[in-house]
Amino acid sequence: MAEPRDASITIIGGGAIGCAVAYFLARDGHSDVQVLERTELCAETSSQAAGLVGQVRLSPDRTRLAMRSVAFFSGLERETGISPDWRQTGSLRISLSPERTQEHEQMARVAHDNGLEVRFLGSHELSDVAPSLEFGKIHSALWCPSDGYLQPNSLVNAYVAGAKASGVTFATNAAVTAISAPKGKVVSVTTKNGTVSTSLVINAAGPWAGAVANLVGIRLPVVPVRHEYFISAGAPGWHRDVPVLRVPDLGIYARAEGEAVLCGGWEANALSLDPDSLRTQSILRVDPDLEVLAGFHQSLASVLVGLDDIGVQSIFRGYPAFSPDGRFIVGPVRGVEGFVMAAACNAHGVSGSAGLAEHVLESMQPDPTPYVRSLSPDRFLDSPFDGDQSRQRAQRIYETYYALGASAQGGLR
Template sequence: MTLPDRAQIIVIGGGIIGCSTAYHLARDHKADVILLEQGQLTSGSTWHAAGLVGQLRSSASITKVLKYSVDLYKRLDQETGLETGWKMSGCLRLATNQDRWIEYRRLATTAQSFGMDMQLLSPQEAKSMFPLMQVDDLVGASWLPTDGQASPSDITQSLAKGARMHGAKIFENVRVTGFEMKDGRILAVKTSKGDIACEKVVNCAGQWARQVGAMAGINVPLQPVKHQYVITEKIDGLSSDAPTIRDPDRRTYFKEEVGGLCFGGYEPNPVGWTMDDVPHEWEFRLFDDDYDHFEQHMLQAIERVPALNSVGVKQMINGPESFTPDGNFILGAAPECVNMFVGAGFNAFGIASGGGAGWVLAQWAIDGEAPLDLWVVDIRRFSEMHRDRQWVNDRTLEAYGKHYAIGFPHVEYESGRPRIVS
């Protein structure tokens, strides 16, 4: 394998975001694109993602990005001939108190303005859609029929194939080792297999994005956090088209997986991984199971789905996901370097965002500006204090614990104070 000596755009990272970006650059912009992956495609955090695809966020633009993902996943297999595992099973979001119910009523109105049909259900209606569920404590549930689930590795391989079909070149087992720079501009990407001159670089290196950015003097404030979920043995009476469930007051989520349930959650006492560089040799690797830490989710899940009491665990997944200090992902043109764009820090909803993030990032890299108002995820929202690793770690772990918190107005974070004072 010989690497080309030049390309218009180099995408770094072969997870779902990198492959989606390469696909859209090649398909929509006929760009001359090379994608470099240090290991194999999906070998970072993509392969162990749970694969839930929700679309509704409080920002209209981000909802548009997630909606685009769903539209893409629905038809991608027809274009590439590779299955994506996309299943439009719909999503039930459960409310166990009046505050959460107010939030859902607001969301239902928001959804309508985005052209999405979100319905509000009684506890009994929710139970009829997922009979194994205990609903005594529910005020109600919301139902979004167009949400679903997908197979992260399959989608990524399908996007990679689509990228190749449109002329992109993908190279595995090539590690980026540095950049040749002049006046804050990247002239060439240095790799373990030689240098490649380029006009633009898109950093989609996942939990390595911080290190890759640092080689070009860019700050990408990320913290890898250990995220766990369990896949159970087959459960009697669980239908294969059961909806996905988010039970935010119990901090858990569920989806059907080969006749069993896959469930996990966001605990208030998360375990960060490392504040040093993430090791390169982390291909398809996981941490040891940590049942003591996971017990809090297990207890909540059993109360919601009592059948879990008597079913075996097929597999536990404990892998690192990169999170950000405010729970929003990172996209856009890095202010410290004129031709590096970043797409990273997806806070465990990279699969839901993958299609849309690749679409806007490709457009951004070509035009030099965002196609939508994406300030909530723009890398320029960060400042000097986000270079402080300890600060980023503390704030990110707090944001992780609030993943399912009710979005009250004017709620402030408590960690990392007082960094800015009047």
């Protein structure tokens, strides 16, 4: 790994977002770019992600973003020589109620309007695709054949290889502790190894992005909210090509991990951190919440046969960053020239990393699209926000991730 150095562009954070931005900058012809990472590359939130990549949403913008990500993942190995372990297994959105089916019908319309293939499966097709479903409980099942999952570490390795090939450098154990912006213009960043000059900082510090923004005197509502899933011991009938399952009525998702089941979900009473309490050096430890995980397991076993007695092999967890309106915080910050945000992924920063990185690049162009402009951090500067209220709202976005209508504004990976 390289040391921190003088560079035109400095990206703070070597998770999926920082590495994706580095890759896209390099592809766009910027070679004087460095990534400064506090610990190791892909060692924090990104390393914990389930890697689900879902394209079916109510929001046309998010649908198109996800479709671009899928097209991109399919070609990434060709470009970098490294596979992101992208498996296009297809996905099923299972509805247990007429209201949910109505929502899925609306999603199917958005998909069709945007050229994404989806269809409702009849019972024969459904039993071919997912034989262990408890068919009696299912109201409908929406199939998206081009969805799937990838391995976050492999994805980040591919970004890093592609970026390095174009001259981007990566320094690890290089926590940024200060950013100097005299007269409202970024000129340097400081790590324990000293100060290096840079004229553009991109803040991709994940749940710490609010603390990094504080280094230039900006307060933004980047709220870490706990998320977790378990991987079972081997489960009969499961193999890596089983389609990804989402059961929004139960707040859960599942996919195969080898011959085991990976299952996570969205808690009705989530746990978040006060964004104002975080410092750049804060360590975010998450203890597994076995009660919550047992609830996910119980819900999954209620719609799939043969999962009652599976053991647990491992638990993954972290604090993905949410915003109070469930939207990314992307783009230059008014009043601090050379400071750009790439944060608040609302728990789909792995699947959305490619599209989000493209948005970051676009946000720095003279005339970004209205959608990219709408992600600007300035929306939180225009009307100063109440910390507690922002935290509650961000937490609510998490708690209602799969609620009816939630994907119109939020994630739904």
